[in-house]
Amino acid sequence: MILLAIGDVSGGGGMEILSRHLRSLKKMYSADITVVNGENASVIGASPDQIKEIFDMGADVVTLGNHVWGRRELAERFEDFPYLLRPLNMSAELPGDGWTVVHTRSGKRVAVINLIGRVNMNCLTDNPFVAVDRKIRELSGIADIFVVEIHAEATSEKVALAYYLDGRVSAVYGTHTHIQTADERVLPKGTGYITDLGMTGPIESALGIKPEQAVSYFLGGLYQRYESAKGPCRINGAMFEIDDDTGKCRSVSRISVT
Secondary structure (H helix, E strand, O other): EEEEEEOOHHHHHHHHHHHHHHHHHHHHOOOOOOEEEEEEOOOOOOOOOOOHHHHHHHHOOOEEOOOOOOOOOHOOOOOOOEEEEEEOOOOOOOOOOOEEEEEEOOOOOEEEEEOOOOOOOOOOOOOHHHHHHHHHHHEEEHHHHHHHHHHHOOOOHHHHHHHHHEEEEEEEEEEEEOOOOOOOOOOOOEEEOOOOOOOOOOOOOOEEOOOOHHHHHOOOOOOOOOOOOOOOEEEEEEEEEEEEOOOOEEEEEEEEEE
């Protein structure tokens, strides 16, 4: 089974390059399931229309993160998108859910679980380790293969989660930092891992926004509403090859397309 995971889609440029390349990437890698993090489609958050567009482009599952409520109108539309996930370990009182099960063409049942970290994320959430543990137990017998996304700032938290789940899930990958890491590997017990998929958005930017805005912020300037940078864009992500029978990951490959 091939899992194609695409890093945080940022702004109009990210949406545009995704629309041009996602279907061809799925075909190139013979992807059985495609997961796209879409929480920055509006730079801060994503609108219902943008979420629909990402699904129309070919995503099977769309994940979110700390900017899930950046476009508040999305809160009332979760029921329209059964494969749209917000972090599992956010309050159960909030709209949406943090997991789903997708059936592949071969009949495999793939559970996708969306988590958010707690280190330097300024979010009131449950412990992601405890939350994912509970959910894996609940889905035992319901899913054949488990995929976990951890939307987090701290690399240490992401790596620790991966080792905690090693051998129990097929893949763990990180999102949020918008910088693709070069540490893709298969862990000792068979879980595929990469600390961060990277960003789908403008290359000449500071995490997707205009560089001058980031510079102004760090120089102590007045707050400005973030604006998406212009210019050429890149798709970042990763491809995980997973053994259908054992659920163990065979290989992980970074993806970078301009």
